[in-house]
Amino acid sequence: MNQQLTAASLALALGAALTVAASPALAADKMADKEKCFGVALKGKNDCAAGPGTTCAGTSKIDYQGNSWSLVPKGTCQKTASPTSPTGFGQLAAFKEKKA
Amino acid sequence: MSAQAAFAAALVDPALPCPPGLLAWNGSDPARRFAVYRNNVVVSLIDALADGFPVVQALVGDQFFRAMARRYVVDRPPASAVMAEYGDDFADFIAGFAPAAGLPYLADLARLERCRVTACHAADAAAIDPAQLAAALADPATLPDLRLALHPALRVLASDYAIVALWAAHQGVGALAEVHPGRPESALVLRYGLDVEVIGITAAAAAFVASLAAGYCLGQAMAAAGAHEAAFDPTAILATLIAKGAVCTVCTASARHPQGEHHD
Numbered sequence: 001m002n003q004q005l006t007a008a009s010l011a012l013a014l015g016a017a018l019t020v021a022a023s024p025a026l027a028a029d030k031m032a033d034k035e036k037c038f039g040v041a042l043k044g045k046n047d048c049a050a051g052p053g054t055t056c057a058g059t060s061k062i063d064y065q066g067n068s069w070s071l072v073p074k075g076t077c078q079k080t081a082s083p084t085s086p087t088g089f090g091q092l093a094a095f096k097e098k099k100a
Numbered sequence: 101m102s103a104q105a106a107f108a109a110a111l112v113d114p115a116l117p118c119p120p121g122l123l124a125w126n127g128s129d130p131a132r133r134f135a136v137y138r139n140n141v142v143v144s145l146i147d148a149l150a151d152g153f154p155v156v157q158a159l160v161g162d163q164f165f166r167a168m169a170r171r172y173v174v175d176r177p178p179a180s181a182v183m184a185e186y187g188d189d190f191a192d193f194i195a196g197f198a199p200a201a202g203l204p205y206l207a208d209l210a211r212l213e214r215c216r217v218t219a220c221h222a223a224d225a226a227a228i229d230p231a232q233l234a235a236a237l238a239d240p241a242t243l244p245d246l247r248l249a250l251h252p253a254l255r256v257l258a259s260d261y262a263i264v265a266l267w268a269a270h271q272g273v274g275a276l277a278e279v280h281p282g283r284p285e286s287a288l289v290l291r292y293g294l295d296v297e298v299i300g301i302t303a304a305a306a307a308f309v310a311s312l313a314a315g316y317c318l319g320q321a322m323a324a325a326g327a328h329e330a331a332f333d334p335t336a337i338l339a340t341l342i343a344k345g346a347v348c349t350v351c352t353a354s355a356r357h358p359q360g361e362h363h364d
Contacts, residue, residue: 010322
């Protein structure tokens, strides 16, 4: 296939793919009604992300670790108590723990 | 051999004697205590493999699986303290394991299950804003030079066997009796949300994705797919990659951006 023909078929395909991907059937976002909440997981109970040297889920070292998150229903994170959080509640981004 | 190496070797091989110089806290026979410890080590490693390869285990049965896993544990004890990494070369071991030769698809099925584990533990990455891809359409001539950086959890596996159907039948999708194991299938493994998904794709689409994953641009990926299917249409596979959040960044080959770097 020559370059021009490839460009044309890629343009068609990418355009169609974007339309298909945006259709409700495929676009149902699994994370839509959830949010990542940092600082609310107990030790070893995080869903994912806990700093360098760890391999994700279940690796947080302390209760309410500021860089580990749990998936929680949307809107509830900043209402969940977190003794290590400077705001006193879970946060939507990683934070540095204060002494509980 | 150092004392530590001798201890480690004896741990997985019952034919070796109890390492010298061991003492039991209560004065009992160290050889007996060591045998208990050895058994716990080997059984826990077999259990770890069983956790990571449930479909392989279901296909050959518990007894066969545990015997095969035991041999693997003895031949290839863990090189890392991270148990999630144990079993990286279990599929290669199965491919050379003579008693399993009657099930030629077993090794590829193990590869698929391994892909699922490594996909589960791969790094997070944000999906691209589709508007960025739409913007690339403004100048179609540049499309063949476009590079798509794919999600770190994405894996692609082409097989001569029906690995997707065999795997799906063990998840309650389709009947195992109706699967023709000798039918070639390719699998796309990705993490969407927190779930690892296995998606059956064509051999041409697998070549397309593998090419993109290796850092080639769209035009080269089209050529790779074209070798399998002359009139390859990338619409379906591109839609899947975009919808499942597997495309993370995009840049043109001519712009001197290292792969993976954000480019507006």
